[in-house]
Amino acid sequence: MAARIITVTSGKGGVGKTTTTANLAVALAMANQKVVCLDADIGLRNLDVVLGLENRIVYDVVDVVEGRCRVRQAMIRDKRLPELYLIPAAQTRDKSAVSPSDMIRLCEELSSEVDFILIDSPAGIERGFKNALAAADTVLVVTNPEVSAVRDADRIIGLVEAEEKGPAKLILNRMNFGMVKRGDMLAPEDILDLLAIELIGIVPEDEHVLISTNRGMPVALDPTSRAGIAFHNISRRLQGETVPFMDMDEKSSFFSKLGKLFGPGGN
Amino acid sequence: MVDRVSNGIQIKGTRDGLMVTLDEKIAWETLKESLLAQMSERAAFFQGAKVVLEIGNRVITGEQLGKLKDDLAAIGISFWAVLSQSAATEESAQTLGLATRIHTRPVERTGSKSLDSYLEGEQAIFLRKTLRSGFKVASHGHIVILGDVNPGAEIIAGGSIIVWGRLRGIAHAGAEGNEDAVVCALDLSPTQLRIADYVSISPQRKGKTQPEVAYIENQQVVAEPWVIKEH
Ligand SMILES: Nc1ncnc2c1ncn2[C@@H]1O[C@H](COP(=O)(O)OP(=O)(O)O)[C@@H](O)[C@H]1O
Ligand SMILES: [Mg+2]
Numbered sequence: 001m002a003a004r005i006i007t008v009t010s011g012k013g014g015v016g017k018t019t020t021t022a023n024l025a026v027a028l029a030m031a032n033q034k035v036v037c038l039d040a041d042i043g044l045r046n047l048d049v050v051l052g053l054e055n056r057i058v059y060d061v062v063d064v065v066e067g068r069c070r071v072r073q074a075m076i077r078d079k080r081l082p083e084l085y086l087i088p089a090a091q092t093r094d095k096s097a098v099s100p101s102d103m104i105r106l107c108e109e110l111s112s113e114v115d116f117i118l119i120d121s122p123a124g125i126e127r128g129f130k131n132a133l134a135a136a137d138t139v140l141v142v143t144n145p146e147v148s149a150v151r152d153a154d155r156i157i158g159l160v161e162a163e164e165k166g167p168a169k170l171i172l173n174r175m176n177f178g179m180v181k182r183g184d185m186l187a188p189e190d191i192l193d194l195l196a197i198e199l200i201g202i203v204p205e206d207e208h209v210l211i212s213t214n215r216g217m218p219v220a221l222d223p224t225s226r227a228g229i230a231f232h233n234i235s236r237r238l239q240g241e242t243v244p245f246m247d248m249d250e251k252s253s254f255f256s257k258l259g260k261l262f263g264p265g266g267n
Numbered sequence: 268m269v270d271r272v273s274n275g276i277q278i279k280g281t282r283d284g285l286m287v288t289l290d291e292k293i294a295w296e297t298l299k300e301s302l303l304a305q306m307s308e309r310a311a312f313f314q315g316a317k318v319v320l321e322i323g324n325r326v327i328t329g330e331q332l333g334k335l336k337d338d339l340a341a342i343g344i345s346f347w348a349v350l351s352q353s354a355a356t357e358e359s360a361q362t363l364g365l366a367t368r369i370h371t372r373p374v375e376r377t378g379s380k381s382l383d384s385y386l387e388g389e390q391a392i393f394l395r396k397t398l399r400s401g402f403k404v405a406s407h408g409h410i411v412i413l414g415d416v417n418p419g420a421e422i423i424a425g426g427s428i429i430v431w432g433r434l435r436g437i438a439h440a441g442a443e444g445n446e447d448a449v450v451c452a453l454d455l456s457p458t459q460l461r462i463a464d465y466v467s468i469s470p471q472r473k474g475k476t477q478p479e480v481a482y483i484e485n486q487q488v489v490a491e492p493w494v495i496k497e498h
Contacts, residue, residue: 151400151419158399194417194435196397 003111006118006238007040007136009160009168011152013123015144016173019209021120022050023220023228027235029084030220033115036075036085038106040132041122042098045089052216053078053086062090065102071109080221085114095127100134107135116238125159133160138238139168140200145175145186154195169200171234176205201234202245203227274301283369284317284347291323299335307342312387319348319369322356329359336363389426398422398436407443418458424448430455437461451480455490462488 008021018041025037038061039047048054059074064087071087078084087106090097107117121132133139139160143153153170160168172188179185192199206227212219220231233243275290275298289298306313318339327349336346348369349360357367391409400419404410409426420436422428425443427450434452441448441463448462454476460467462481467488478493 154399154417154419155401158402161399196415 003107003114003117004137004238005107005111005135006116006138006140007121007132007165008118008140008142009121009129009132009156010123010142010149011125011154011156012143012149015142015149016171016203017142018047018050018120019213019218020140020142020171020173020203020231021047021118022218023231024235024238025051025084025116025118026081026218026220027232028116028118028238029078029081030223030232031235031239032083033239034083034113035116035118036087036110036114038087038110038117038119039089040098040103040119040128042089042093042095042128042131043091044122045091047120048076048086048088049216050213050218051078051086053088054216057088060088060090061106062093062097064106065098071106095122095131098131100130103131103134125156129156129159130163133163133165136165139165140171141168141197142171142173143191143195144173145180145188145191147186150186150191150194157195157197167197169198170195171201171203172199173203174205175202199245200237201230203230203234273305274298276302276305278305281319284319285313286319286321288321289323289325291325295325295327295331299331299338302335303338303342306339306344310342314343316344318344318346319350320346322349322351322353324352326353326355327351327359329362332359332365333363336365391426397432400436405442416452416457427451446483449480449482451478451493453478455479455481460488 008017008024010017021037025035028035037047037051039045041047042062048057053076056076059069061074063069064071064074074087075085076088078086110117119132119136122128141153141156141160143149157166157168160166170192172191175188176185180187188199188202204226206219206225208219208222208225209227212222219225219228222228223232229246233246236243275293277288279286279288287302332349339346346365348366349356350367350369351357351360360367389409391411392404392406393411393413394404395413397414398404398412398416398420400417403421403423405423407425409428410422410424411429412422413431415432416422416430416434416436416438418435422436423439423442426440426445427448428438428440430452432452433454434450434457436457437459438450438457439461440450444463446463450460450462456476460481462483465483465486465488467481479490480493481488481490
């Protein structure tokens with residue numbers, strides 16, 4: 001069976017790509033999927049830190065593509081979830097150390113071994129973006145409910161289309177429905193109206209994300225936290241389940257609208 | 268198809284370019300002058316055209332053809348082929364590098380000639396897609412988009428702009444100075460709208476959106492709802 005290859009990207013930096021990659025990997029692994037995360041942010045690696053695997057790095061992705069080790073040797077196994085692996089980015093090299101065809105070859109090699117390959121992207125639209133996209137069969141674009149992040153997401157969605165990897169799916173991260181209600185934050189329907197792509201998840205603003213990130217324990221390990229639930233829902237949607245969009249405490253007409261759009265359940 | 272006859276000159280649009288048929292009874296010099304006059308009069312329309320000359324039995328020298336070729340080139344028209352029943356004329360054409368055979372001879376149209384009902388139209392480019400932030404479309408002609416134009420996207424047209432969708436990016440019509448250009452959209456809410464040298468920023472609109480058209484009136488850009496006028 002060939003693996004699903006999912007690239008997590010964004011236009012603007014700092015919107016939550018690494019957080020999303022780590023948590024989706026954890027959620028998928030908790031659902032008994034065999035998952036390998038690939039950090040394509042060469043030179044600025046941090047997926048290893050968020051996953052709490054930093055101290056176990058021996059080889060990285062550049063060692064693999066340059067033939068200094070076998071793929072297996074660079075796959076760090078997560079002790080908490082035996083079906084979760086990480087291939088870290090190189091810290092001391094730059095993006096030109098890896099090419100799009102290196103990424104395709106690497107993913108091809110991994111493809112028969114795992115169910116999901118999750119690729120974390122660097123910020124920007126240059127070489128690193130092309131590397132991260134090269135092997136993808138699904139692209140998830142992460143954005144925050146801010147005008148500038150949405151504008152950049154629109155640009156990236158267009159570039160993903162231009163690379164013939166579209167249509168991308170959207171993750172709205174750091175949503176605060178209290179603020180939306182007060183008119184202080186862009187509402188999901190306004191963002192979707194502009195971006196016009198399928199929404200695959202809304203992750204609330206949740207301080208547990210930061211706390212858990214600092215501890216190297218992705219929030220999805222705790223499936224009762226609000227952000228954790230959101231990531232588990234995205235993971236289930238990626239596995240083909242229809243999961244209603246959750247109600248973020250605030251009663252919002254948006255969810256009843258989405259309920260109509262995305263099947264039964266609602267609320 | 269363009270199809271017109273005047274002063275012994277018939278001009279037809281064909282797949283091989285403009286087929287120009289000259290009346291054999293009129294003197295070459297007269298025909299040449301009126302052909303050049305007709306074409307330079309509507310230079311913008313004929314710009315870049317390829318001409319095939321149908322001469323009939325008349326004998327034309329290489330010098331005469333060469334002169335015509337240069338004069339046409341000067342107004343941006345390329346003269347590439349000569350069709351003639353005269354071997355001498357064919358030979359003069361060949362020495363100038365002009366073709367003397369074309370693949371598809373125009374079919375003689377029988378029945379009614381649509382002399383007074385043709386509309387020549389103008390060039391436009393058509394795009395069926397949503398223009399996202401950072402993408403730009405530019406053309407000397409008109410631009411028609413079937414899709415949205417998002418904030419951060421840009422359309423620049425020498426002519427008019429039509430958006431069958433929401434226009435929320437930047438639109439510049441008549442970018443080469445044409446003040447008759449218009450911009451219309453199903454939802455006309457551009458970040459910035461320009462027609463020729465006039466700039467306008469879209470006012471915040473309340474209520475229901477409706478198709479609108481923007482144009483220049485009294486030295487400023489105005490927008491009004493698109494209504495079908497009763498004739
Ligand atoms: N849903 C969330 N709630 C609160 N903080 C978040 C959330 N998602 C991300 N963050 C924080 O935002 C910062 C940037 O996230 P990160 O995943 O590193 O972004 P990127 O990889 O896109 O640069 C981190 O400090 C992270 O903890
Ligand atoms: Mg990151």
